[in-house]
Amino acid sequence: MDEESFREFLPTSFGGGGADFDPAAQMESVRRKGAGLPEPKAAKSASSKHGGDSDEDDDSEDDSEDEDEYPVSHEIVFKTHDRPVTTITVDPAGSRMITGSTDCTIKLHDFATMTPNTLRAFKSVDPTATKSSANTETHPVHVAKFNPNSPGQVLVISATTQAKILSRDGETITEFVKGDMYLRDMNMTKGHVSEITSGTWHPRSYDHFVTAGTDSTLRIWDANMRMKQKDVIVHKSRAAGSAGRSRMTAVAWGSQVEGGNSLLVAAALDGSLLMWGGEGPYHRPSGEINQAHASNTWTSGLDISSDGRLVITRGGDDTIKLWDTRKFKQPVNTTSHTSTSSQYPTSNILFAPNSSSIITGSETGDLYILNPATLKPEVVTPVTPGSPLISVFWHDKLNQIITGSANAETHVLFNPKNSTKGAVMVMSKQPKRRHVDDDPSLTTDMSQGISADAIVVPGSGNATIQGSTYSSRHPTIGLTASGKSRDPRRPHIPASTPFSRNQPDEQHIKKSIPLSSMREEDPREALLKYADKAEKDPMFTKAWKATQPKTIYADLSDEEDDGPEKKKQRT
Template sequence: MGKESGSDGDKDSDDDDSDEDEEEEDEFPVSHELIFKTHERPVTTITLDPSGTRLVTGSTDCTLKLHDLSALTPTTIRAFKTVDPFQTKPSAAAESHSIHQVLFSPLSGGQFLVITANPQARLFSRDGDMISEFVKGDMYLRDKANTKGHTSEVTSAAWHPWNRDRFVTAGTDSTVRIWDVNKRMKQEEVIVHKSRAAGSAGMTRMTAIAWGPAGDGNSSIIVSAALDGSLVMWSGEGPFHRPKGEIRDAHAKDTWTSGLDISADGRLVITRGGDDTIKLWDTRKFKSPLNIVSHASISSQYPTSNIKFAPNSSSVITGSETGHLHILNPATLRPELVTPVTPGSPLITVNWHPKLNQIFTGSANGQTTILFNPNLSTNGALTILSKAPKKRHLDDDPNFTTDMDPLGMAGDTVELGGKPGPTPGSFAARHPTVGLTASGKSRDPRRPHIPATTPFAKSTPDERYVRENIELSSMRDEDPREALLKYAPKEGEKNVFTGAWDKSQPKPIFKDYDSDEEEPDAKRAKR
């Protein structure tokens, strides 16, 4: 009897545990998943616009993938555009760098920032067109405060919490730079981080940066992490000559702190270090961590592995080397839920969208996963799955597709002597040279002529470049006479500029000619 009652008790306890697990899962949007096979190499960064309709992913394959979530269907889950940030300029056709970070503007969503493994940040429109490329500094200048941009690789960036025109970047040149999106030729502010580590000569690499609201709610703060193990906090609105707070040994020296985030109220900072720890900090007492937990780091292999607060700061999410998503309690840093996403493949980047209430993850196997809950989430993956699968059209089968010749005339091909050729008697057979260039390539008469780009045209600045990047260039369109007459005194006003000569100025006397008097010979000769 006792054994039977004991077994019944075990069953009851098992049922209670399973009920608790189900309740925990219901609290977070992780009950369902939608998989995107976006890249062939590890996904290093994920960003979404504020509305949650445009998804951009970056990878170590040096490309960006743009997805329109509102237009996808269950059978057409793929990117509508692939962008290589370095293929936008012909002069950099052979250059490529892995993508470190992609960040949509948190307010407008009309543009996103791209950070690659080189010294220049790039700004793109939401459709993948490059808007501007920010300047690179002179690497031969010893004083980094006098350079116009980063002199070595940029590792991380962050947007201003409420100013859509400002963002900050951190680089391996031991500087933090604040930029204006409308001024690409020089940064607004330069903060040179002086390392106190022995043997570093005052220089270290900045590994991560975040820009968020301050705890008082009236200003913002910038927090950055460095390779020397330090964690530094500045006031986001200045002054920048000295930090607001600094912790020298926040993490172990010479370990890469890859994850850094600020809570929504600006009172907490979470860091994920390369020393296999996650630490929680209070911005009001920026001296020692509030809590520390052990968590295996993958920053040595994937330096963009991040950690994020939930939109309401009620949870903390991060990935692991085993491919699991960890949802932590922000007070104790203990896991509230651990769920597998890509078992056996490290989970590199995570993003919790506030409007969709869905979690987006990127893994080392090139997979992007959307975790959601139909009862808690809205739009996004739910919109995709609610659509009927796209029906296959007859023209999608290549066996029933008719090829088009250069003039747009349909014609089937036949085998002539073992080689494909035009059908005898067809237009292509009767006019073999029509629609072909001298070298035998196809020429489509419907396509407009595109002028060849010459080396001279590449280096010649256009009107927009002159207007935006050359100071006082607008003076070329001014009338100099009108510009001077602006300073002419009005009637009754004192002549400020030339009033000193009003009394001493000699009166000009000109010779008057009568109508009958002849003009001088010299004047007549000129005519």
């Protein structure tokens, strides 16, 4: 082989780099195209060259300004859940995203490790799974929020009575106590006695958060005290037929620019909207509106502006209302907006990071960006047409809008001009080169573990390979069915028997179940073993042993072997 052929044979570079990679073309490939979106500048310039008048040029300039103002020109899509995405949160640095769903799991995504063709979660966690020998209980996830003052903590609220704090890696740090459901006075219970619907962190304190429950209470917790809440706020409903109680549907905790006390606002199912000073006391609300929204409608969206002066609510009565905290009596503005809270009770509405806009989703799958002064839409762009848009999130540092929909998709909207990191960083990377192990027909997806039915036992006569035979030969290698690693330090898991998949083996029964050996023993023989001991050392009649009378039986003669003569019956 000559020198020139040898150079052609050797690779010119190693790793993921390549000379044919075009970052600009890759970024352009994720540009959104649809109604309500401005056209690319290249298309605009081409149309202006072919006889476009001055009015069209002015419109093009306005569209380009809108494109630069809102990060909605490009998007990437995550399909990591199986059911509707109900909550989204991103840590303050913008490096990790967590999504929750009605499939009872939260998914952890790391922007730094993803490439355009590896848009997937690196970990899946079920925060409410409680495993026993009989069943596994899971619950939908309502809220997942990073602590703005301590990014290592994530508040997770599911359809249970107990809130949890997880680490940024999905490990449980604290699980808070459940209240006593038999106590009538809610001030005396140490935790919620029914399902928690919402919750949020304190805007400045790193170890305080509040939860709202269907037991008509708000409870303020200290992250360092899991056995009892710090304060209890009991809402006494005035609605007829409510018996003084009403479900709390949403809660928000905001700060004020002037540096004063924080602000705590909550909504209830009876239509009331309540406000307290965030630092207490909480004996009586500083502001209360009884019919803020229609009674018996679920107010799912609630948020406070960054300066603490405005409150936005999205009610189940198909309205969006803006309130002024300084004149907390009548709404400043109202607009109609179809509600999705009856089917998706976590449908939210949020202020933009600088409070210059308001974002929310719709039942048609459109993203609405509203003007906070008039509540009129400035941008309406389709994200998941035909599938309701449930959860929205606008990250201030990334300047990217993240949405979760009923079709289990998570969309990250951005603009390469004014967005940083996050999706921009992902789309700036070269796609990962596919390896032979990336072929799904040649490998097994281990992200969710291996089902017991997919393991082929050697010698079973099954000629079809349904799973990894390596895992069947090495049961301590890989993942369990729940997605956790098989740690050799874990206790021994009983082997399956031919009689039942969940029936443990004989050795496991003898070690784990007391007196299990009596299962196969004759009860008569088991009792007769203690006959002599019961006669010599009685347990229950030992106190009267010295005074017990001697049992006297009648003596039978040889002639009376069959016993005493029986009386003859009359004929």
